[in-house]
Amino acid sequence: MTSVLGITLLTLVLSGPIVAFVPIGGGASTHVSITGTALLQKVKETCRAVADEAGHEFKPTGSSPEELVQACLEPTAPGQVSGAMFISALQEIYTQNGLVDRNFVNSAPHHFNSEAFLEGRGLIMEGTVTIKANIRKENFQAARETLGRVLHTLQDFYSHSNWVELGYTEPYINLIRPDLPLENLADIQTSTCSDCASGTCPNSILPNILKEKKLTSGYMGIFSAAKPKGKCSHGGAADLTSTAEPRGGISKDERRSDNVALHNAAVNAATAASLQLLEDIRLAIGDNDFLRMMGIARASVVCFVIDTTGSMSADIDVARNVVYEIIDSKKGTQDEPSEYILVPFNDPDFGPLIRKTDPDEMKIELNKLTASGGGDTPEMCLSGLQLALAGAPDSSQIYVFTDAIAKDIALKDTIVALIRSSKSTVSFFMTGPTGRRRRSPSASSFEDYKDLALASGGQAIQVSKRQLPQATDVILDTSTSALVTVLQRARSPGKQETFPFMLDESLKNITIYITGQSITFTLTNPAGVSQNHNEASGKLGTIHTVGNLRRIRLNADNQAGSWQINIISNRPYMLKVTGQSTINFIYGFVESFGGPHPGYAVLSGRPQAGQPATLMLSVMGRKGPSSMTIGFVALVTVSGPETVRNSTTSDMGNGDILVTVDDVPDGEFVVILKGTDKVSGSEFQRQSTTQMSVSKVNIQAVVDRSVEPGKAFNLTFSVMTQGPGGQYSISASNDRSFPMSYSDSLTLTTGQYANSTMTIMPPAETPSGTDVTVTLEAKSPNGVDSNYVVLRFSVVTKITDFVQPVCEVVNVLADDCPQDVAQCKPFQWKLAATLTDGNGTGIETVSMRKGSGNLTTTSLSAPIIQANYTASCCSQIVEFVAVDAVGNVGKCYHSIVRSAGPPSLNMSLPLLFCLLVSSFVTKF
Structure with a gap:
C-alpha cells in the first residue's frame, strides 16, 4: 500500500495568505478540503441510511472523523470504537489526490488543461470503472487510490476551465455521463481570451465565448511558452504560456482579490461534482461496501497464514479453534472482526487467499483445511505471507502457524518491504525444533521468522505442539480495531535494563508481553507496588507463561501514571506493552515536491x-x-x-x-x-510498531493506469544512489505470480538516475477488478544498502456496455390515499414498473433507497423485470436503483405527494419522475 497520510490535510503557509485547490495553501479550500468535505458528507449520509434501516439512532457528538465513526458503529455493538481505519482511508485518498500534481504535472488530461476535455473525461470514466471493479473484488485499497486520482481530475475541471465564468453553478453532469456528449467545445482555431498584462484581470474570457457558452480551459506550459493563437493560459509563475499574448490566466486554483467570486464558485461546483461521483459509486456498490471502502468497520480483519503440511494437523486444529473462539466470544461486540482472511501454504503450493465477511463461511473454509505431504521440511511460508500482506488491509494483525523453516527465503527482503509499506504486524507461532543452525549464510532458519516479527512489531512465539493452545491468547488480545502499542523494545544480546512507560486513563485491557528464554523481571506501578516473575497472580496482574512467552494482564484498567519494568537476561528478548484505546496516531514519511502546485508525497520506500x-x-x-x-x-x-x-x-x-x-x-x-x-x-x-531505516538508494516509479487481461503492463522506473556507484541488483515480485520480465541489474553513477522498464503480463483469464501488488527492490553491489517501492495496479476488462438500466412506471394506484395526511395510516398505494437494461450486460441488483414499503421483483435474469411496490399512504416517496453487471446505475423515483395549490390541482394525477443516473464507462 501506499502509506497512509499523504499530501494530507496540510495548510502550510507559503508566501502570503492564499486559498488554493493545490495541496499546500494558506486557506481552507484545497483539493484535500474539497475532497474531505465531500467524503465526510457522503459517509454521514450513508451511515444515517444504514442506521435508519437498522432502526438505530445516528447522532454524532461532533464533526470530527472519530465522532462520526463512533456514531456510525457504536449503536450496533458495545465496546471501544477506533477511528484509525477511517482516517487512514481518508489519508490514502488525499495522498493519491495530491500526487496527481507531482506524478502528472505535465499531463493536460489529468488537469483538464489545454482544452483536453475528451481525454480528461476518459480518465474519469476509466478510473470509475476501475473503482467499481475493485470493490466488487473487495480490493478496497486499490479502489481508494484510484478514487483519489479521479477526484483530483474532476475537481480541476472547475478551476481550470471557464465553466463558472459561463454562469453555471451546478456540476457538468456530462463529465460523468458517458452517454451524454461534451458539447460546445471551443476548437483549436477559436480565440478564447483577451490580453491581461497585469496577470490579475477579473475575467479575461472573450465576450463572444461567454455569449455562445463555448467551453475552454487554460493552456499550461511548464517547459515551453507555446500555445495556439488567442488561447487562454492557466496562469501563474510556473506557466510559461502566461507570458505569451493573450497574457494572464484563468485558473481559479487560488483565491485572490480579483477572482474571489469565481474561486468560490469553482470550489462549490467541484464539491458538488465530487458528491455526484461518490453517490454514483455508492449506488453501484451498496451502502455496506461503500463504508467498508472508507474503512468504517468494527475490528480490523483477522488474518491467518497456516502451514498445511503433514506434521501440522494439531496446529491446524488449534488455529481453527482460535477462530471459532473469536467468532463466538466477540460476536455482537465492536471487536467482532469485520473480515476474515485465510492463506494456506504447503510445498510447492501456496494460497489462494480466502476472504470472508460471514463468520460461518470462514468456519466452512477452516474445516476444509487438512494436513498432507511435506513434514517439517522447508515450506513456502513467505509466499503465503506475501499474499496476506498484499491482500489484507494496512495495519492488519497477521498470524502465521508453522513448524518448518522457509523454503522461499529469497522473499525475505520482499516481506520486509511489504511490512514497512503496509505497517502490518506479523506474529509467528512456531512449533518445530528451533535449535537447528543455518547451513550457510543464505539458508533459512527460525531466526528469519524472529527477524520478520521484530521488523513488524509482532511476536515470535516458540512453543511445543502440546503448548500451542495456551499461547493463542495473544490472538484474542490483538483482534480489535482499538489496539494500541505503548512501548516495544528488543535486546540482543540480552542485558539487565529498566524500561519506563506511561499508562493513561483511556487504556483498557492492558497487557505486557515478554518473549525470550531465561528471563527474570520486576514490574512496578506508579505507587511503587511491585510484582516479580515468580508471582503468577499478584497485586499488579496475572502472569501466564508458555514456551518463550510471558503474558502479563494487569488487574485493573485504571492504572494511569508512570510504570517501569526491570528485565534481567543475558539472552535475546523482546518487550511489548499494549492496550485498547481510541487515542492513537498514524504516520507516514514524506518528501516535498515542487512544480506549479507543490506539496508533500508519502514515501513508499x-x-x-x-x-x-x-x-x-x-x-x-x-x-x-x-x-x-x-x-x-x-x-x-x-x-x-x-x-x-x-x-x-x-x-x-x-x-x-x-x-x-x-x-x-x-x-x-x-x-x-x-x-x-x-x-x-x-x-x-x-x-509505532513497524521498524524503519534510511537508505542512500532511491527508486521512483508511477502507476498511471489499469491494464486489460492478457495485455502487457509496462512499468518504467528510475534508480539513483547517493552512495558508491556500480552495478546494482534489481529484483521484483508480485502477489499474483504473474509473469514478469526485467533486467536484473542496473549500472548507477552517484547522484544520477538510471532508467529501466519492467513488463508484467496478466493472464487473459484474470478477473476484472483484480489488483496486483508489485514490490521492486534495488540493492548495492556489496548488498549493504537497498531500497524498495511497493506499487499497485488493477486489471480491468474493457467495458463496452455504456447503457444504464431503464425504469418505466406502468401503473400507479394511489386513489385511495386521503388528501389529509393525518388519516393516511389505514390506506395503501401501489406502483408497478418495468426494468430493462437495453443491450447491456443485464441487471444484477435492484434495491430500495427511499420508502418504507415492500419492493419485489421478478427474476433478474429475465430481459424485462417487473418491479412491484406497496406502501402505506403515509410513506409517499419511493426510490429504487437498478445496477447492471458492470456498475451502470439506473435510479427510479416516484412521489404521491400532492402539491399545495388550488383544489383542481390537488385532484391531478401524482407527479412522476423517472430519473436515470448513469455510471461511468472506460476509455482505453
Missing part, C-alpha cells in the same frame, strides 16, 4: 540517508484532535543501545502534525509520541 527525515502524523482522540495536546514526537531505536532523536513539530490543524528530525538514528527505529488527553487530563504514550 525508506527515507533518504544524509538528510532530515520528515513525517506527517495524524493524531486521534476520543473527541477528535481538539481533545489532544501533543508534547513530544521522536524517533527511537528498538534494538541495541537506545537512541532517541527529538524533532521539531508544526501543527497543521485538524490533528495533523508535520515532524522534522534532523539527526536520524542509525539502524532500525520507530516513532514515539507523547501528549495529554484533555478529556481525562492524563498523559499518554504511543509507539
Whole structure:
C-alpha cells in the first residue's frame, strides 16, 4: 500500500495568505478540503441510511472523523470504537489526490488543461470503472487510490476551465455521463481570451465565448511558452504560456482579490461534482461496501497464514479453534472482526487467499483445511505471507502457524518491504525444533521468522505442539480495531535494563508481553507496588507463561501514571506493552515536491540517508484532535543501545502534525509520541510498531493506469544512489505470480538516475477488478544498502456496455390515499414498473433507497423485470436503483405527494419522475 497520510490535510503557509485547490495553501479550500468535505458528507449520509434501516439512532457528538465513526458503529455493538481505519482511508485518498500534481504535472488530461476535455473525461470514466471493479473484488485499497486520482481530475475541471465564468453553478453532469456528449467545445482555431498584462484581470474570457457558452480551459506550459493563437493560459509563475499574448490566466486554483467570486464558485461546483461521483459509486456498490471502502468497520480483519503440511494437523486444529473462539466470544461486540482472511501454504503450493465477511463461511473454509505431504521440511511460508500482506488491509494483525523453516527465503527482503509499506504486524507461532543452525549464510532458519516479527512489531512465539493452545491468547488480545502499542523494545544480546512507560486513563485491557528464554523481571506501578516473575497472580496482574512467552494482564484498567519494568537476561528478548484505546496516531514519511502546485508525497520506500527525515502524523482522540495536546514526537531505536532523536513539530490543524528530525538514528527505529488527553487530563504514550531505516538508494516509479487481461503492463522506473556507484541488483515480485520480465541489474553513477522498464503480463483469464501488488527492490553491489517501492495496479476488462438500466412506471394506484395526511395510516398505494437494461450486460441488483414499503421483483435474469411496490399512504416517496453487471446505475423515483395549490390541482394525477443516473464507462 501506499502509506497512509499523504499530501494530507496540510495548510502550510507559503508566501502570503492564499486559498488554493493545490495541496499546500494558506486557506481552507484545497483539493484535500474539497475532497474531505465531500467524503465526510457522503459517509454521514450513508451511515444515517444504514442506521435508519437498522432502526438505530445516528447522532454524532461532533464533526470530527472519530465522532462520526463512533456514531456510525457504536449503536450496533458495545465496546471501544477506533477511528484509525477511517482516517487512514481518508489519508490514502488525499495522498493519491495530491500526487496527481507531482506524478502528472505535465499531463493536460489529468488537469483538464489545454482544452483536453475528451481525454480528461476518459480518465474519469476509466478510473470509475476501475473503482467499481475493485470493490466488487473487495480490493478496497486499490479502489481508494484510484478514487483519489479521479477526484483530483474532476475537481480541476472547475478551476481550470471557464465553466463558472459561463454562469453555471451546478456540476457538468456530462463529465460523468458517458452517454451524454461534451458539447460546445471551443476548437483549436477559436480565440478564447483577451490580453491581461497585469496577470490579475477579473475575467479575461472573450465576450463572444461567454455569449455562445463555448467551453475552454487554460493552456499550461511548464517547459515551453507555446500555445495556439488567442488561447487562454492557466496562469501563474510556473506557466510559461502566461507570458505569451493573450497574457494572464484563468485558473481559479487560488483565491485572490480579483477572482474571489469565481474561486468560490469553482470550489462549490467541484464539491458538488465530487458528491455526484461518490453517490454514483455508492449506488453501484451498496451502502455496506461503500463504508467498508472508507474503512468504517468494527475490528480490523483477522488474518491467518497456516502451514498445511503433514506434521501440522494439531496446529491446524488449534488455529481453527482460535477462530471459532473469536467468532463466538466477540460476536455482537465492536471487536467482532469485520473480515476474515485465510492463506494456506504447503510445498510447492501456496494460497489462494480466502476472504470472508460471514463468520460461518470462514468456519466452512477452516474445516476444509487438512494436513498432507511435506513434514517439517522447508515450506513456502513467505509466499503465503506475501499474499496476506498484499491482500489484507494496512495495519492488519497477521498470524502465521508453522513448524518448518522457509523454503522461499529469497522473499525475505520482499516481506520486509511489504511490512514497512503496509505497517502490518506479523506474529509467528512456531512449533518445530528451533535449535537447528543455518547451513550457510543464505539458508533459512527460525531466526528469519524472529527477524520478520521484530521488523513488524509482532511476536515470535516458540512453543511445543502440546503448548500451542495456551499461547493463542495473544490472538484474542490483538483482534480489535482499538489496539494500541505503548512501548516495544528488543535486546540482543540480552542485558539487565529498566524500561519506563506511561499508562493513561483511556487504556483498557492492558497487557505486557515478554518473549525470550531465561528471563527474570520486576514490574512496578506508579505507587511503587511491585510484582516479580515468580508471582503468577499478584497485586499488579496475572502472569501466564508458555514456551518463550510471558503474558502479563494487569488487574485493573485504571492504572494511569508512570510504570517501569526491570528485565534481567543475558539472552535475546523482546518487550511489548499494549492496550485498547481510541487515542492513537498514524504516520507516514514524506518528501516535498515542487512544480506549479507543490506539496508533500508519502514515501513508499525508506527515507533518504544524509538528510532530515520528515513525517506527517495524524493524531486521534476520543473527541477528535481538539481533545489532544501533543508534547513530544521522536524517533527511537528498538534494538541495541537506545537512541532517541527529538524533532521539531508544526501543527497543521485538524490533528495533523508535520515532524522534522534532523539527526536520524542509525539502524532500525520507530516513532514515539507523547501528549495529554484533555478529556481525562492524563498523559499518554504511543509507539509505532513497524521498524524503519534510511537508505542512500532511491527508486521512483508511477502507476498511471489499469491494464486489460492478457495485455502487457509496462512499468518504467528510475534508480539513483547517493552512495558508491556500480552495478546494482534489481529484483521484483508480485502477489499474483504473474509473469514478469526485467533486467536484473542496473549500472548507477552517484547522484544520477538510471532508467529501466519492467513488463508484467496478466493472464487473459484474470478477473476484472483484480489488483496486483508489485514490490521492486534495488540493492548495492556489496548488498549493504537497498531500497524498495511497493506499487499497485488493477486489471480491468474493457467495458463496452455504456447503457444504464431503464425504469418505466406502468401503473400507479394511489386513489385511495386521503388528501389529509393525518388519516393516511389505514390506506395503501401501489406502483408497478418495468426494468430493462437495453443491450447491456443485464441487471444484477435492484434495491430500495427511499420508502418504507415492500419492493419485489421478478427474476433478474429475465430481459424485462417487473418491479412491484406497496406502501402505506403515509410513506409517499419511493426510490429504487437498478445496477447492471458492470456498475451502470439506473435510479427510479416516484412521489404521491400532492402539491399545495388550488383544489383542481390537488385532484391531478401524482407527479412522476423517472430519473436515470448513469455510471461511468472506460476509455482505453
